[in-house]
Amino acid sequence: MSERLLSVKELKVHFPVAKAGFFTQRQVVHAVDGASFDIPRSKTLGLVGESGSGKTTTGLAILRLVKPTSGQITFDGTALTDLEPEAFRVLRRRMQIVFQDPYSSLDPRSTAGQIVRFPLDIHALGSNAERKERVEDVFSLVGLRPRQMDLFPHQFSGGQRQRISIARALVLQPEFIVCDEPVSALDVAIQAQILNLLTRLRDELNLTLLFISHDLGVISHVCDEVAVMYLGKVVEKAPRYALFKQPLHPYTRALLSAVPARNPELKGTLKRIRLQGDIPSPVNPPSGCRFHTRCPIAQARCQSEEPQLTEQASDHWVACHFPGQDEAAGR
Numbered sequence: 001m002s003e004r005l006l007s008v009k010e011l012k013v014h015f016p017v018a019k020a021g022f023f024t025q026r027q028v029v030h031a032v033d034g035a036s037f038d039i040p041r042s043k044t045l046g047l048v049g050e051s052g053s054g055k056t057t058t059g060l061a062i063l064r065l066v067k068p069t070s071g072q073i074t075f076d077g078t079a080l081t082d083l084e085p086e087a088f089r090v091l092r093r094r095m096q097i098v099f100q101d102p103y104s105s106l107d108p109r110s111t112a113g114q115i116v117r118f119p120l121d122i123h124a125l126g127s128n129a130e131r132k133e134r135v136e137d138v139f140s141l142v143g144l145r146p147r148q149m150d151l152f153p154h155q156f157s158g159g160q161r162q163r164i165s166i167a168r169a170l171v172l173q174p175e176f177i178v179c180d181e182p183v184s185a186l187d188v189a190i191q192a193q194i195l196n197l198l199t200r201l202r203d204e205l206n207l208t209l210l211f212i213s214h215d216l217g218v219i220s221h222v223c224d225e226v227a228v229m230y231l232g233k234v235v236e237k238a239p240r241y242a243l244f245k246q247p248l249h250p251y252t253r254a255l256l257s258a259v260p261a262r263n264p265e266l267k268g269t270l271k272r273i274r275l276q277g278d279i280p281s282p283v284n285p286p287s288g289c290r291f292h293t294r295c296p297i298a299q300a301r302c303q304s305e306e307p308q309l310t311e312q313a314s315d316h317w318v319a320c321h322f323p324g325q326d327e328a329a330g331r
């Protein structure tokens with residue numbers, strides 16, 4: 001079934017930054033600058049890209065934790081951007097988030113039980129006894145023991161804290177969860193346990209996920225489709241298999257070529273492509289194709305003409321004037 005649960009169209013999130021001076025214009029960070037993608041129900045879309053490409057801001061904007069500047073976000077057929085606050089609050093129960101850092105995202109003064117129960121209290125759902133029962137249920141669902149409900153976050157390990165965050169996200173029985181780098185703050189040995197937990201819960205509870213990560217190894221384990229972000233835009237989007245087998249955007253090819261040699265099935269036959277310089281400032285993104293300052297195959301046209309996301313193969317979308325072209329063909 002490919003019914004869309006979430007659709008994001010031309011999403012922009014711009015943050016004003018401090019005014020530089022009387023005669024200078026107010027500057028704007030183009031954190032998300034025209035990102036588009038869909039997620040079918042029960043599927044997992046991976047969002048990858050370097051630090052600062054706008055992944056977290058995209059996830060936050062979907063849940064209205066930051067205000068979109070423009071664009072459309074549609075959830076199960078309802079346009080979120082037009083909803084009144086009360087209607088959004090009701091719908092928001094069906095959409096949750098798990099943050100990267102289980103150390104800072106849990107209130108240190110509340111017990112694990114209170115943290116997981118809090119969303120039920122906020123939405124005034126069920127009687128006292130029903131809320132207690134629901135919290136116990138989600139504790140066992142995520143592999144925590146009900147007697148751990150009375151402990152405080154600092155009494156748990158990093159992996160267990162992330163289980164508390166997942167329990168909190170699940171307590172309202174959502175359909176959609178943004179997982180923002182849910183394992184990158186954890187030890188490698190614990191990462192696999194939490195990833196297995198998330199994929200098992202996704203399958204058992206029929207969840208739809210937006211899975212944000214900079215780690216292509218993690219993405220390849222968890223996701224059905226992958227969207228690659230660069231400077232606030234989606235530059236390539238494809239089913240996981242197609243993206244790893246035949247990456248068409250030079251940025252995706254560079255990311256994949258940098259995957260450590262211990263992961264040869266991801267790296268494929270790509271030779272290491274070293275990108276020049278850092279990701280440019282999102283205050284003044286480059287003209288034309290915003291990757292042209294670092295692209296190994298850029299040509300004159302790339303500086304002036306912005307490439308649109310177009311379908312190059314079945315469900316394989318790329319924003320590049322020369323998709324799939326070999327690096328040797330470049331400058």
Ligand SMILES: Nc1ncnc2c1ncn2[C@@H]1O[C@H](COP(=O)(O)OP(=O)(O)OP(=O)(O)O)[C@@H](O)[C@H]1O
Binds near residue numbers: 030031053057214
């Ligand atoms: N509230 C804010 N005010 C101003 N700029 C912001 C704000 N939030 C994010 N940014 C900027 O927007 C850009 C995108 O940030 P974002 O956190 O979405 O990136 P990311 O892809 O999640 O990066 P990372 O991989 O480091 O988590 C960055 O340049 C960041 O500094």
Ligand code: SF4
Binds near residue numbers: 290299307
């Ligand atoms: S449009 Fe040009 S600069 Fe942009 S990715 Fe393609 S070849 Fe590189």
Ligand SMILES: [Mg+2]
Binds near residue numbers: 055056057
């Ligand atoms: Mg982030």
